[in-house]
Amino acid sequence: MDAITQNLDLFWNGFLRSLTICLWGGVGSLVLGTFIATCRVAPVAPLRTFGTAWVTVIRNCPLSVLLFMFAFGLPEIGINAEYYYFGLAALIIYTSAFVCEGLRAGINSVSAGQAEAARAIGLTFTQTLTQIVLPQAFRTSIPPVGSVIIAMFKNSAVVGAFGVGLDLYSVGESLTSAQGFAALPVLTGVAIGYLMITLPAGVGLGVLERKVAIAR
């Protein structure tokens, strides 16, 4: 356990870095995912095609391949940015496809009568979506979308291998190889760090779900 206690500051900084990646990734993929889901149910055919194509391509592409394309592909065609932003962008785009599908399940669960009633009283498509359908859809989508977000928190460890660095996983790598600490205690510390992010997230989702549950 010396490996953890002696390097508590390193672990803590790695934890904060991973937490930042997770939070931005969570916010970004929720926003982008909602947008794509909206596209998929829009009355405009090109938008629906775009949404479907996005989900089909992104959802069926391994995360590591996406990360490779961002970190090593984009610089090849002259687009340079910090690896941190490349990593975050890939993570958000990847997760958005899954958020979209979870959310779409929620949208489908809102009965057609609701949308018809909204249209009957003269609401536009945007008003129907933002004031009638999405608020109800979000509530039903909390369990599936929550699982997707938690999966994303864990996927964020992969980003560390694409030049992002300083995150929990990279801290573990550096302690085990350069400084010669035994792998098991160090990786236990890394695992604890991730649990400190995912377990509270799971509890929070449970609370949220109970709070906004709709009695049907």
Place this chain on the structure above:
Amino acid sequence: MGHSRKLVVAGLAVAALTLSACGSGSTDAPKVAAKPSLEAGTTMAKISAAGKMKVGTKFDQPGFGLKGLDGKLTGFDVEVAKIIGGAMGIDAANIEWVESPSKLREELIEKGNVDLVAATYTINDKRKKRITFAGPYYVAGQQLMVKTDNTKIKGPADLKANPDQKVCSVTGSTPAEQVKPYLANPGQLVLFDVYDKCANALRTGQVQVVTTDNVILLGFVSKSDKKFKLVGEQFTKEPYGIGIKKGDVKFCEFINKTLKDNSAAYLKAWADTAGKVEGAAPAALPPAAPCV
């Protein structure tokens, strides 16, 4: 695990066949002692009696330990291990090579999965707590590599003044740790799992500096078609040692003596492998450190 082990064994068999096909009879191969006189009860005697030796090395380090597509291992570390094996009467064909990435080296030695590790293994105090080092058999030095048209970075001292110049190295390597004091902030350091990616990032402009041991950088410079150059002095000393079980002083002394007695084979091993790179400093066996 079992599967990958089979693959390794198969690779070894191929390597052994190719080796015996082209290497037998030639005077190039490290000499194998016919009847080595070894003190009873020592590690050397045990290995010699078993007739085979397990060596941990890197499979992905050009010039030191690289496994080619033909399954054959080449490099300076590999040749040094063969010299040591030869002194115990172990033919190159009877050496079993075990891949030893940086983070697993101590564990492989402690668990007895290998008899020794020769894998660009920098001797440092933290590692000495867990294992014993024989050697050093080579002293590398850390340097900086930049694009030929880079005028901002002339040495490690310029890194702090130019925080926009990103520095690339390998996760968990000693060079990555040792460059840290020269940086303006931790975010200036970009880490990948292999140096190839760093060289690629330097080419595409994602990073401006790559740092590691000079011999590794020289390999990239010679392949870069004059697009990369080395700048500044070597700002660290990286003595490469042979890792063995903690406290095995006799084996350590034996290795040191073997390398000293086989200086011709040692120099040839260098010239044939890492020494081929243009600009690499001539190797001379550094004085051995005391065995503890």
